[in-house]
Amino acid sequence: MKSVLVGVGQAGGKVATALAEYDDEMGFRAVRDALAINSAKADLQGLPLDTVLIGQDVVKGHGVGGDNELGAEVMQSDADEVMTELSDRIDSETEAVFVVAGLGGGTGSGGAPVLAKELKRVYDVPVYAVGILPGRDEGALYQANAGRSLKTLAREADSTILIDNDAWRESGDSVAEGMAAINERIARRIGLLLAAGEPIEDRSLGLGGECVDRDVAQSVVDTSEVINTLRTGGLAAVGYAESPASEDADDNVNVVTSTTRQALLTGTSLPDASTADAALLVAAGRPESLSRKGVERARSWVEEETGSMAVRGGDLPLATDQIASLVLLGGVERSPRIQEFMNRAAEAQAETDGRSEGERKRDAADAFQNDELDDLL
Ligand SMILES: Nc1nc2c(ncn2[C@@H]2O[C@H](COP(=O)(O)OP(=O)(O)OP(=O)(O)O)[C@@H](O)[C@H]2O)c(=O)[nH]1
CATH class of the missing domain: 3.30.1330.20 (Tubulin/FtsZ, C-terminal domain)
Known part of the structure; x- marks a missing residue:
């Protein structure tokens, strides 16, 4: 699947890098281009990707500090610049654009849905999001940000592939070690999915220089099967x-x-x-x-x-x-993990709003009933 990746925020940039590197190592060549966008200059430095710094007038390169409304604002006001950068990368060969972001912070959480909407407004290609949910032990602000961002992203993107940061956390891992291992797992999954859409003659099919015999290698999953699976x-x-x-x-x-x-x-x-x-x-x-x-x-x-x-x-x-x-x-929105996460996010939202525990629990239960969530998506 000939894809353009856009990493938004710190997690977005790191995961987009891990994906581009995996694609390169495997010789798949499904990732045609990758771009990292952030409001924090320091988080863009050292990434082996082309970068765009947004919100410079407002936050002077220091990031939005977990404020996802500000993240959305700075992406909106610099959308022209971002879209110009992307216009050189998205061409007639592009089969999908993937917007990758951590949903718990500010820049990725607020910016990714705005960017997905802009991309859909301009291009006739599927726009998929890869959204990273914060782990349970991350603070209330992260949970509340991710709850809001997830709802918006699910509306704007053609499909949002979710990664739960708790999915593979090994006990005893430091946060940094944990993240590197998680990013590697994300890259293997999404990277193989992108390769699955590539025609056989476009892939080297080799690991360590070996090649598969092309006469035997016949049946290949094509891009339309990935797109159709995500069509819901x-x-x-x-x-x-x-x-x-x-x-x-x-x-x-x-x-x-x-x-x-x-x-x-x-x-x-x-x-x-x-x-x-x-x-x-x-x-x-x-x-x-x-x-x-x-x-x-x-x-x-x-x-x-x-x-x-x-x-x-x-x-x-x-x-x-x-x-x-x-x-x-x-179409996994009815899974128990999503319900559990949305309850956690609603409670966190109430906590950050300063409501009592009783009120919070009642609101959390009311706000995210199954059918209501279905309506949201
Ligand atoms: N899987 C994964 N998650 C990450 C990584 N870095 C940060 N996160 C998660 O992403 C969320 C925070 O988002 P960041 O990307 O750091 O924040 P940001 O979008 O840059 O926003 P600001 O820092 O507020 O400007 C948290 O839930 C982190 O757990 C990473 O390398 N991999």
Whole structure:
């Protein structure tokens, strides 16, 4: 999927960098261009991407300090400059634009929805957001910002792929170590998803210089399957797992199914996201070791597990001794994790507004009932 990445804010810049580097290392070349935008000059320095500093007149390069309304304002007032930078990068080949941001801070949280709206106004390409939810131990301001940003982003972007910062946190990790590991996991998931849309002749298909035999590597998932899976809009999640494979496809039926199970049950970017409106299973590995029967079985297992009748499946030739399963879930807004997060965000919002605990709990329960959330998305 020929993509342009735009990282907004600190997390956005770091994750866009991790994605561009993964794409480069793997030789996929799905990432055609990447740009980082921030209101904090220091956070742009050192990123190996082209950058745009916004809000200089207002915050003088010092960032918006977690104020996501100000983040939205500075993105809006500098939108012309940002869109001009992007106009050189988005061309007739571009199949999607990904706006990547941490939703808990100020610049990314406020700026990403504004940018998604501008992009949709101008370009006829899908605009997807990759939104990072704050971990549970981050403060009330982060939770409240993310709750507001998530609702706006879900409306403006064609689909918002959510990453929960608590999804893979290892106990004992420092915050910085934790982030680097999370970013690596995000890059592997989203990076493989982008590669899944690339025609075989555009990918090197090699790891460490090896090449897959093109005569065997036939069935490739194409871009339209990714787009169709995300067509329901709203919120999405992506799961991943890999396991060592035997050389012979017939021996790998169970490897494909158990790896897919792991990808969905323990490897998703949004834990507990199992009900979905649509899904796409991509099985990656050496073509001669990918079991078609295994992929079909795994696909129907995903169908049962998610309750969706729209589960697509396909394989992605890759020169690796592993079999990897990537499961993209579209339309996950009814998952318990989203409900839990929205309650947390509503409570945090009330806390920052200074209301009593009783009032806060009642408001949180009232404001984010299931059907109301459905209406929002
Ligand atoms: N996964 C991941 N999350 C990050 C990273 N850096 C920050 N975050 C999360 O992103 C949120 C904060 O957003 P930032 O991107 O730091 O803030 P910002 O958008 O630059 O906004 P301001 O600093 O207020 O101008 C928090 O919830 C952090 O946990 C990162 O490298 N990876």
